[in-house]
Amino acid sequence: MIRYRTFRNTDPPALTEVWNECFTGRGAYPLRSAGPLEFALFSKPYFDSQGLVIAENDDQIVGFVHAGFGADQAEKKLNHETGVVCVLGVRTAHRRQGIGSELLRRAEEYVRSRGAKDVVAGQVRPYTPFYFGVYGNAHLPGFLNSDPLAAPFFEKHGYSCWRTTQVFERQLQPMDPIIDQRFLSLRRRYDVQLVMAPELHSWWQNCVFGSIEPVEFRLLDKLKGIPSARTLIWEMNAFRGAGAPMAGIIDLNVRPDAQRQGLARFLLSQMMRYLQEQFFRLIEIQCLEGSEPCIQLLRGLGFEQVDVGRSFRKALA
Numbered sequence: 525m526i527r528y529r530t531f532r533n534t535d536p537p538a539l540t541e542v543w544n545e546c547f548t549g550r551g552a553y554p555l556r557s558a559g560p561l562e563f564a565l566f567s568k569p570y571f572d573s574q575g576l577v578i579a580e581n582d583d584q585i586v587g588f589v590h591a592g593f594g595a596d597q598a599e600k601k602l603n604h605e606t607g608v609v610c611v612l613g614v615r616t617a618h619r620r621q622g623i624g625s626e627l628l629r630r631a632e633e634y635v636r637s638r639g640a641k642d643v644v645a646g647q648v649r650p651y652t653p654f655y656f657g658v659y660g661n662a663h664l665p666g667f668l669n670s671d672p673l674a675a676p677f678f679e680k681h682g683y684s685c686w687r688t689t690q691v692f693e694r695q696l697q698p699m700d701p702i703i704d705q706r707f708l709s710l711r712r713r714y715d716v717q718l719v720m721a722p723e724l725h726s727w728w729q730n731c732v733f734g735s736i737e738p739v740e741f742r743l744l745d746k747l748k749g750i751p752s753a754r755t756l757i758w759e760m761n762a763f764r765g766a767g768a769p770m771a772g773i774i775d776l777n778v779r780p781d782a783q784r785q786g787l788a789r790f791l792l793s794q795m796m797r798y799l800q801e802q803f804f805r806l807i808e809i810q811c812l813e814g815s816e817p818c819i820q821l822l823r824g825l826g827f828e829q830v831d832v833g834r835s836f837r838k839a840l841a
Contacts, residue, residue, distance in 0.1 A: 525582075526586070529577070530573050531578060532573075538585040541585075542585055542613055546587075547611070549668055550830075551670060551833075552658070560657065563736075564654060565655060568731055569731060570602055572592070575634050576590045586614060587612075587615060587627055588612075589609065589630065590612075590631075591631035591634050593606070593640070593653060594644075594651035595650050595728035606640055608635075608644045609643060609644070610654045612624060612631070628681055640840060641840055645683055646678075646834060646835035646836055648689060648835040649663070649664070651835075657735070657736055660833070662760065662773055662809055665831075665832075666833035669834070670831050675836075684838070685836055686835050689812055690813055690819065692809050693808045694826050695805070696796060696799055696800045696804050696806060699797070699826075702789075702793040704786060710785075713747065714743040714787070715743070716791070716794045717744055719740040733758070733774065736758045738756050739756075743787055745782075753776075753791045754777055755791060755795060756775040758772050768805035769799075769805060770804065770805060771799055771807045773809040776788060792821075810833070
């Protein structure tokens with residue numbers, strides 16, 4: 525008989541087993557222990573055991589769902605108006621028995637009880653409280669197409685596709701030089717700087733990214749003495765152990781008064797050259813579907829689309 529309860533401190537080893545069986549797509553990190561879950565969810569200051577619901581059969585965990593909340597616009601506190609279903613998994617032998625549906629119902633009830641008026645399924649900014657580093661690779665893109673069971677399940681339960689994220693990769697070994705006639709003048713105007721311990725600009729960014737120690741590449745305007753472009757990256761092998769290093773781009777920003785001058789292309793080309801010299805094998809970045817300038821920039825730098833992530837949304841009665 526299936527029994528449902530909330531998280532207990534003794535659950536992580538069994539959750540690790542369920543994770544490895546349920547999440548096998550390209551964006552999921554196989555857990556060798558429960559350690560990465562400590563960084564990705566249990567250590568977060570807003571972790572609430574009531575939002576992590578367990579399904580048991582004869583004292584064996586056969587599925588779980590985890591719901592939470594994103595940040596408010598200022599990224600200073602949680603926004604309880606919109607809940608988010610971060611993950612939902614049921615072991616293969618126990619599927620098609622209504623367990624996933626009941627877990628989802630309980631997750632929706634949890635966020636509703638905290639004040640949510642609607643719910644997002646599949647984490648995407650700004651609704652990214654948990655699992656950064658163990659799902660999604662460079663960032664949290666929603667549920668990836670390489671996990672094909674997610675979309676039909678949530679659509680069956682009244683969710684509609686809300687945001688689509690395109691996932692791009694580029695091989696760094698080997699890498700031909702990137703040539704652009706604007707680069708000569710940009711080298712005169714800007715210094716490329718590597719900041720090993722960059723300032724994370726909000727409480728929320730520190731909660732989500734702090735444990736993976738990202739680094740920042742920036743272009744410093746020599747005339748104005750201020751950064752005109754910056755990109756935040758992290759080593760995606762941080763939780764993954766051995767293997768050729770892979771880098772994930774978390775964010776890319778160019779000051780509004782410096783856009784359309786080739787700064788993003790110049791900054792990314794310098795960053796990729798540095799990573800290649802450090803023997804990084806691959807770099808990944810994600811952008812929202814419809815962001816044509818970003819997509820054109822990436823394709824022009826040799827990136828190829830490798831996956832698609834989707835987030836779903838539903839109003840709560």
